[in-house]
Amino acid sequence: MKKYKWLVPTLYIIFLMLPIYWLINMSFKTTTEIINTYSLWPQKFTIENYVKIFTDSTWYMGYINSITYTVFNTVISVAAALPAAYAFSRYKFLGDKHLFFWLLTNRMAPPAVFALPFFQFYSSVNLFDTHIAVALSHCLFNIPLAVWILEGFMSAVPKELDETAYVDGYSFGRFFFKIFVPTIAAGIGITMFFCFMFSWVELLLAKTLTATAAKPIAATMTRTASTSGYELGLLAAAGTLTIIPGAIVIYFVKNYIAKGFAMGRV
Amino acid sequence: MNKTINQKAWYFVIPVFVLVAFNAAIPLMTVVNYSFQETFGNNVFAWEGTRWFKQILLSERFHASLGRQFAFTFIILLIQIPLGIAIALTMPKKGWGVPICLILMSMPLLIPWNVVGAMWNIFALPDIGFLGHSLNAIGFDYNFTQQPGDAWFTTILMDVWHWTSLVVLLSYAGLNSIQPAYYQAAEIDGASRWATFRYIELPKMKKVLTLAILLRFMDSFMIYTEPFVLTGGGPGNTTAFLSIDLVKMALGQFDLGPAAAMSLIYFFIVLLVCWVFYNLMMKNEAQS
Numbered sequence: 001m002k003k004y005k006w007l008v009p010t011l012y013i014i015f016l017m018l019p020i021y022w023l024i025n026m027s028f029k030t031t032t033e034i035i036n037t038y039s040l041w042p043q044k045f046t047i048e049n050y051v052k053i054f055t056d057s058t059w060y061m062g063y064i065n066s067i068t069y070t071v072f073n074t075v076i077s078v079a080a081a082l083p084a085a086y087a088f089s090r091y092k093f094l095g096d097k098h099l100f101f102w103l104l105t106n107r108m109a110p111p112a113v114f115a116l117p118f119f120q121f122y123s124s125v126n127l128f129d130t131h132i133a134v135a136l137s138h139c140l141f142n143i144p145l146a147v148w149i150l151e152g153f154m155s156a157v158p159k160e161l162d163e164t165a166y167v168d169g170y171s172f173g174r175f176f177f178k179i180f181v182p183t184i185a186a187g188i189g190i191t192m193f194f195c196f197m198f199s200w201v202e203l204l205l206a207k208t209l210t211a212t213a214a215k216p217i218a219a220t221m222t223r224t225a226s227t228s229g230y231e232l233g234l235l236a237a238a239g240t241l242t243i244i245p246g247a248i249v250i251y252f253v254k255n256y257i258a259k260g261f262a263m264g265r266v
Numbered sequence: 267m268n269k270t271i272n273q274k275a276w277y278f279v280i281p282v283f284v285l286v287a288f289n290a291a292i293p294l295m296t297v298v299n300y301s302f303q304e305t306f307g308n309n310v311f312a313w314e315g316t317r318w319f320k321q322i323l324l325s326e327r328f329h330a331s332l333g334r335q336f337a338f339t340f341i342i343l344l345i346q347i348p349l350g351i352a353i354a355l356t357m358p359k360k361g362w363g364v365p366i367c368l369i370l371m372s373m374p375l376l377i378p379w380n381v382v383g384a385m386w387n388i389f390a391l392p393d394i395g396f397l398g399h400s401l402n403a404i405g406f407d408y409n410f411t412q413q414p415g416d417a418w419f420t421t422i423l424m425d426v427w428h429w430t431s432l433v434v435l436l437s438y439a440g441l442n443s444i445q446p447a448y449y450q451a452a453e454i455d456g457a458s459r460w461a462t463f464r465y466i467e468l469p470k471m472k473k474v475l476t477l478a479i480l481l482r483f484m485d486s487f488m489i490y491t492e493p494f495v496l497t498g499g500g501p502g503n504t505t506a507f508l509s510i511d512l513v514k515m516a517l518g519q520f521d522l523g524p525a526a527a528m529s530l531i532y533f534f535i536v537l538l539v540c541w542v543f544y545n546l547m548m549k550n551e552a553q554s
Contacts, residue, residue, distance in 0.1 A: 201378045
């Protein structure tokens with residue numbers, strides 16, 4: 001039995017890779033070939049779909065928009081969550097437990113519930129169709145998540161570290177940025193990874209809050225698919241390209257992923 | 267850790283509080299507002315009391331989508347949790363296999379949700395998709411765009427593909443935190459593989475598994491984009507889960523009152539289940 005143990009993860013990975021392979025396979029075919037012939041690999045290999053995406057601004061701007069609001073959101077979420085997580089991990093204060101649960105409830109709120117009110121709210125404050133609107137709306141689920149993960153990492157750091165620093169004459173600000181932040185650098189990295197991930201994959205809010213100027217790539221894809229009658233090759237190429245930022249991010253944090261899940265309680 | 271009482275800590279929490287309140291409280295108030303009133307456009311409202319709530323709670327459409335939602339979530343948990351544990355148990359613990367497994371298994375988690383839907387759509391189409399084509403080639407009459415059973419099968423398979431890795435990663439992290447001494451002790455006692463799992467590994471994974479179940483419950487209960495792109499809720503309404511039904515009502519038909527009432531009921535159910543889980547989790551943490 002032990003001998004065949006490797007079979008389970010191997011089969012699972014094959015199962016995971018099959019649809020991805022199929023997408024990549026499609027992206028190198030012309031739409032006519034996709035519709036007319038069934039083949040396991042491209043018969044007439046073409047990079048036309050990719051050329052179209054990189055030369056047409058409605059396509060590549062979608063990527064730039066998505067990356068822009070995702071980065072904004074990651075920075076805002078982590079910056080706001082750092083002091084809050086510190087407070088939760090070090091101090092007791094009035095209503096702290098309720099506040100923590102209230103924060104978590106927002107991670108649990110179905111985005112479908114918020115889509116329409118968000119649209120009305122951001123329209124009324126003139127932020128509709130801006131990157132910052134999407135970045136702010138994603139804070140709804142990313143800030144609670146960031147606080148949750150960071151609190152886990154900070155609680156693992158003994159309080160003696162803080163006390164020693166104060167005895168050594170550090171002010172709070174200097175201690176926090178010079179000593180504390182470097183100590184939990186891995187935790188901050190993990191937090192940024194999760195914020196990036198959840199902001200990158202979310203579509204419902206991003207689509208509701210944008211029209212043209214900040215439209216995410218994912219929304220560009222759905223609209224093209226519905227208006228010009230399924231340009232499958234193009235759709236597949238655009239889809240393949242959305243996998244790449246995620247893959248790059250995973251590569252950099254691979255050693256922290258499992259650890260981050262466990263320590264950060266995510 | 268013993269924490270000191272310090273009310274000034276609130277200052278640290280203010281940015282988070284403001285940002286989340288800005289995002290949660292104000293839109294939620296809009297929803298509450300709509301749920302008790304009838305809108306005539308141009309900001310004209312008429313008080314409706316609990317009419318929308320009664321209408322939703324008594325409507326067959328809501329019962330049907332709620333039923334589908336619970337069935338879906340239940341099946342998802344039933345498949346993904348055991349499967350995730352099994353894969354985590356068989357994963358290599360050290361060596362070159364570890365980063366490969368972690369990277370490849372994390373891939374589905376980082377693909378935008380509508381791309382997941384689109385990817386599975388072209389993967390499962392009976393004429394041009396690998397899955398659909400293969401199933402038909404070996405004699406199944408498979409067509410997820412027309413047969414409700416196939417649509418369910420495809421949606422569930424897609425979700426298993428998309429999210430099982432989350433359970434795997436969590437369980438793997440839990441397993442890695444077990445000291446080798448426990449395994450040595452089990453070996454000396456001559457414990458069977460099953461006993462080792464039941465009395466050492468499972469208790470040690472309790473915390474991360476509660477978390478995995480909680481996360482999988484929340485996310486599968488809120489599922490929208492992937493089935494929307496894959497099946498559009500069809501054929502008919504057979505895969506219209508709560509979120510899909512809600513968006514259809516709010517943005518498609520613009521029935522704001524009933525949609526708002528439904529949102530609140532929906533949110534309340536999620537909250538209730540999560541509250542129970544949260545308390546369980548905190549109790550676990552207090553014990554350990």
